[in-house]
Amino acid sequence: EAGVTQFPSHSVIEKGQTVTLRCDPISGHDNLYWYRRVMGKEIKFLLHFVKESKQDESGMPNNRFLAERTGGTYSTLKVQPAELEDSGVYFCASSQGFLTSGRALNEQFFGPGTRLTVL
Amino acid sequence: GESVGLHLPTLSVQEGDNSIINCAYSNSASDYFIWYKQESGKGPQFIIDIRSNMDKRQGQRVTVLLNKTVKHLSLQIAATQPGDSAVYFCAETYTGGGNKLTFGTGTQLKVEL
Secondary structure: OOOOEEEOOEEEEOOOOOEEEEEEOOOOOOEEEEEEEOOOOOEEEEEEEEOOEEEEOOOOOOOOEEEEOHHHOOEEEEEOOOOHHHOEEEEEEEEOOOHHHOHHHHOOEEOOOEEEEEO | OOOEEEOOOEEEEEOOOOEEEEEEEOOOOOOEEEEEEEOOOOOOEEEEEEEOOOOEEEOOOEEEEEEOOOOEEEEEEOOOOHHHOEEEEEEEEOOOOOOOOEEOOOEEEEEEO
């Protein structure tokens, strides 16, 4: 079974440009999460999809970030316009169920991340 | 706001020794804790978890201890091997919180031969 995949692995853009990150979750996983690690700090939650619906977007830093999950499969995270402080590693994770379902269903599987550098 | 933090940013151990990585959390509502291992170029990988109704859980060469009184979590790795070199994150969440994880800063574990 394929794991969570992310594209691209690296992206270098100029300040003010637009970048779109893609995440393909594990097939059958309804839950999809975006996280990011900025400047070597802790990994922080951005948002959570359940199928195509945004369950929680409390971690989105501002309106320059737009996440979509059309059809409830893959997800995209667009940053427009990018700023210097957006540099970091963006992780996507997916899980089958929720915490109350037991570990086997709620474990979040992480992708390798996209390293974004804004110059 | 609530956060999970790590006491030591870097830990160096000799191969074969035991490693202990510590973590403090502040959200008293957290009832599920996870340790992740992140190797270079990869995403965080699940190591072991523990629920708040337990104070100890063992896996293969790893043990997680939870002290709810002082809001402290630790990961013990027995007989540390070179392949254990990585960044270790603790994370917490709570039932009804949608499963979103709050991570600590991370500890770099370096295993010296």
